[in-house]
Amino acid sequence: MNASxxxxxxxxFNGFLTAVFIGFEQKLTHADIQxxxxxxxxxxxxxxxxxxxxxxxxxxxxxxxNKSNSAIKNIYFAFLSEQNNMEALIYRxxxxxxxxxYNGATDFSDDGVLKINQLAHKVGREKHRMEAxxxxxxxxxxxxxxxxxxxxxVLPLISKHFRNRYAxxxxxxxxxxxxxxxxYDLNTVEIISxxxxxxxxNSTEKSAAFTDAEHEYQDLWNNYFxxxxxxxxxxxxLHVQHVPKRYWxxxxxxxxx
Amino acid sequence: xxxxxxxxxxxxxxxxxxxxxxxxxxxxNRKNKDNGLGDTGNGICHTYTEDGRxxxxxKILLTNHCIFDCAYCVTRKSNDIQRAAFKIQEVVDLTINxxxxxxxxxxxxxxxxxxxxxxxxxxxxxxxxKLREEENFNGYIHLKSIPGASDELxxxxxxxxxxxxxxxxxxxxxxxxLLAPDKKHEDxxxxxxxxxNEIIRYKEESKIxxxxxxYAPAGQSTQMxxxxxxESDKDIMYSxxxxxxxxxxxxxYYSGYVPISTDSRLPSLGSEVPMLRENRLYQTDWLxxxxxxSVNEILDADxxxxxxxxxxxxxxALRNLNHFPIDINKAEPRMLARIPGxxxxxxxxxxxxxxxxxxxxxxxxKMGIALNRAKYFIICNSSDWEQRDLDAATIKGxxxxxxxxxxxxxxxxxxxxxx
Numbered sequence: 146m147n148a149s150x151x152x153x154x155x156x157x158f159n160g161f162l163t164a165v166f167i168g169f170e171q172k173l174t175h176a177d178i179q180x181x182x183x184x185x186x187x188x189x190x191x192x193x194x195x196x197x198x199x200x201x202x203x204x205x206x207x208x209x210x211n212k213s214n215s216a217i218k219n220i221y222f223a224f225l226s227e228q229n230n231m232e233a234l235i236y237r238x239x240x241x242x243x244x245x246x247y248n249g250a251t252d253f254s255d256d257g258v259l260k261i262n263q264l265a266h267k268v269g270r271e272k273h274r275m276e277a278x279x280x281x282x283x284x285x286x287x288x289x290x291x292x293x294x295x296x297x298x299v300l301p302l303i304s305k306h307f308r309n310r311y312a313x314x315x316x317x318x319x320x321x322x323x324x325x326x327x328x329y330d331l332n333t334v335e336i337i338s339x340x341x342x343x344x345x346x347n348s349t350e351k352s353a354a355f356t357d358a359e360h361e362y363q364d365l366w367n368n369y370f371x372x373x374x375x376x377x378x379x380x381x382x383l384h385v386q387h388v389p390k391r392y393w394x395x396x397x398x399x400x401x402x
Numbered sequence: 403x404x405x406x407x408x409x410x411x412x413x414x415x416x417x418x419x420x421x422x423x424x425x426x427x428x429x430x431n432r433k434n435k436d437n438g439l440g441d442t443g444n445g446i447c448h449t450y451t452e453d454g455r456x457x458x459x460x461k462i463l464l465t466n467h468c469i470f471d472c473a474y475c476v477t478r479k480s481n482d483i484q485r486a487a488f489k490i491q492e493v494v495d496l497t498i499n500x501x502x503x504x505x506x507x508x509x510x511x512x513x514x515x516x517x518x519x520x521x522x523x524x525x526x527x528x529x530x531x532k533l534r535e536e537e538n539f540n541g542y543i544h545l546k547s548i549p550g551a552s553d554e555l556x557x558x559x560x561x562x563x564x565x566x567x568x569x570x571x572x573x574x575x576x577x578x579x580l581l582a583p584d585k586k587h588e589d590x591x592x593x594x595x596x597x598x599n600e601i602i603r604y605k606e607e608s609k610i611x612x613x614x615x616x617y618a619p620a621g622q623s624t625q626m627x628x629x630x631x632x633e634s635d636k637d638i639m640y641s642x643x644x645x646x647x648x649x650x651x652x653x654x655y656y657s658g659y660v661p662i663s664t665d666s667r668l669p670s671l672g673s674e675v676p677m678l679r680e681n682r683l684y685q686t687d688w689l690x691x692x693x694x695x696s697v698n699e700i701l702d703a704d705x706x707x708x709x710x711x712x713x714x715x716x717x718x719a720l721r722n723l724n725h726f727p728i729d730i731n732k733a734e735p736r737m738l739a740r741i742p743g744x745x746x747x748x749x750x751x752x753x754x755x756x757x758x759x760x761x762x763x764x765x766x767x768k769m770g771i772a773l774n775r776a777k778y779f780i781i782c783n784s785s786d787w788e789q790r791d792l793d794a795a796t797i798k799g800x801x802x803x804x805x806x807x808x809x810x811x812x813x814x815x816x817x818x819x820x821x
Contacts, residue, residue: 251754251755251757252754252755252757252758253751253752253754253755253765253769254755254756254758254759254761254765255758256768259768259769273446276446277446277447277448277449278448278449279504280503280504280505281502281503281504282503283502283503289502289503291504309433309434309441310434310439310440310441311439311440311502311504312434312437312438312439313437313438313439313538314439314502331437358403358499361403361405362499362500362503364405364409365405365408365409365412365496365500366500366503366505368409368412368413368416369412369416369460369500370449370451370457372412372413372414372416372417372420373416373417373419373420373451373457373461374420374451374452374453375420375421375451375453375455375660376453377660377661377675378453378454378455378660378675378677379452379453380452380453380454381452382454383450383453383454384450384451384452384453384454386454387447387450387454387456388449388450396449397505398449398505
């Protein structure tokens with residue numbers, strides 16, 4: 146009987162759920178679940194390496210889902226936040242959820258529940274921002290291409306949105322920070338990794354990779370953005386609050402012309 | 403495509419369209435069809451202008467040529483400005499190319515009235531039809547209903563558009579006579595009524611036949627200009643309530659008048675845009691639509707205008723102190739929603755959270771409730787609550803002292819004389 150132990154998983158969501166399964170199996174009250182390669186073990190802590198097991202992961206997923214649909218969403222979103230120590234928070238959250246006779250996921254007077262909700266909320270906001278801020282540029286190969294650098298790992302969350310919307314054009318959305326992307330080839334969305342020689346920001350230079358008309362349309366959009374502003378109502382604080390500066394380099398309307 | 407010419411037109415016709423504040427791209431249920439282009443959903447603001455307003459649609463006029471001379475309008479006949487007109491295909495190309503790059507959710511197309519109302523409406527419909535039928539475009543389309551357009555055209559417009567809107571602009575009939583003498587109140591109402599009736603008819607039919615086509619699935623909206631004719635907040639909100647109730651409007655927008663004319667009937671150039679007032683009107687609108695208030699609780703003959711220094715819910719609470727304090731752990735949801743400083747999100751959290759334990763100040767604070775306002779109106783699981791019998795003016799004073807409003811310099815105009 147161990148009350149506390151360090152479980153090391155491969156960084157994937159299924160790996161994490163497997164670790165949760167093992168934690169429950171061994172009745173750990175505190176499971177210190179950590180990503181491989183980022184291990185910080187305590188001096189006397191016992192560690193165990195977890196091998197991802199889809200079946201076990203599935204059982205945790207189903208168990209949580211049977212308790213609450215919003216909880217399963219919260220867990221997945223909070224996991225994608227990549228926040229330090231989110232594993233322990235989620236483990237506690239699942240313990241509470243499974244141990245409660247109600248739907249423990251709605252106990253907003255509990256710190257842990259509130260924290261997971263806030264994390265999930267942040268990731269949800271980033272997902273929404275990426276659905277808004279992706280700016281495709283048309284390449285000469287007839288692919289609409291966009292680079293992004295989201296705060297959290299939201300690519301898995303936005304895939305469906307873009308698949309449903311841009312069903313008749315090929316597109317790539319590439320996360321520069323995490324070095325992987327989504328490619329839609331008119332049939333399915335696949336995960337790709339590219340050897341990008343240059344990152345395509347909202348540069349004012351014409352790039353040889355893109356069609357001639359691409360630059361013209363960016364120019365039109367830029368102009369539209371300016372003409373639709375009402376000068377007597379300028380409110381830069383509000384503007385920056387809605388469009389934080391860290392996103393500007395990929396927004397063609399914020400190009401310095 | 404001659405990009406330079408398009409750019410010129412876009413600048414003129416986007417500039418002329420920007421005074422229409424409607425930006426919503428939500429509320430439609432149009433889905434992607436046959437692996438075509440686009441869909442609609444909860445609406446996305448793709449960017450925000452430097453005045454802080456959301457950009458979700460390509461908002462342009464088809465033309466700014468106009469046969470009318472409404473004093474409040476920048477495209478009025480007598481105004482000496484550059485005029486331009488888009489060809490139908492040009493609007494289609496712009497929309498599709500902006501959409502494919504994920505700049506926009508769709509198109510918001512309005513127009514000055516050239517030749518006649520019907521002639522103009524026909525051209526707007528032609529753009530929407532082309533987008534739907536030739537481009538298999540399933541994104542959002544908002545068309546303006548041209549005042550005075552015939553019922554047949556309004557019927558057709560609803561088959562292609564997600565939302566239709568007529569801007570009533572002037573909330574009182576006397577104001578309309580003064581500022582737009584050649585427009586009749588009935589001309590605004592007629593297309594609105596036709597669209598409302600068709601929406602009802604289509605809803606009924608789709609209950610019986612699942613495959614019924616869509617008719618303006620995102621409904622209708624309208625807009626009123628605030629601060630152009632000396633109308634009171636009561637005039638505006640009673641008029642808005644009338645449109646919500648009788649025309650099933652999805653939204654009424656309030657647009658602070660931006661001075662664009664030297665006409666003596668209007669506020670002079672350089673007068674400030676009444677942004678704070680606009681904000682208070684929207685807050686009131688929300689109270690009516692989501693918080694269960696009725697308009698006469700907030701505005702009546704004795705209180706025809708909203709307070710500028712406090713929000714309308716606080717204003718109501720201070721006039722009705724007999725309802726308070728409210729017990730957070732017992733009160734019904736509809737009463738929780740009436741506590742100043744508590745929004746609907748917090749109401750939801752309180753109701754869920756109090757099932758597990760009795761809530762105290764610490765819990766409420768973590769849920770994100772604005773306690774600086776709420777604390778005078780509630781009791782919770784704590785013996786520490788406002789037990790003095792304070793009067794309204796005192797509470798208001800204490801709240802104002804505790805907050806730092808971004809609008810402070812707007813309602814403190816008199817004081818700033820001494821600075």
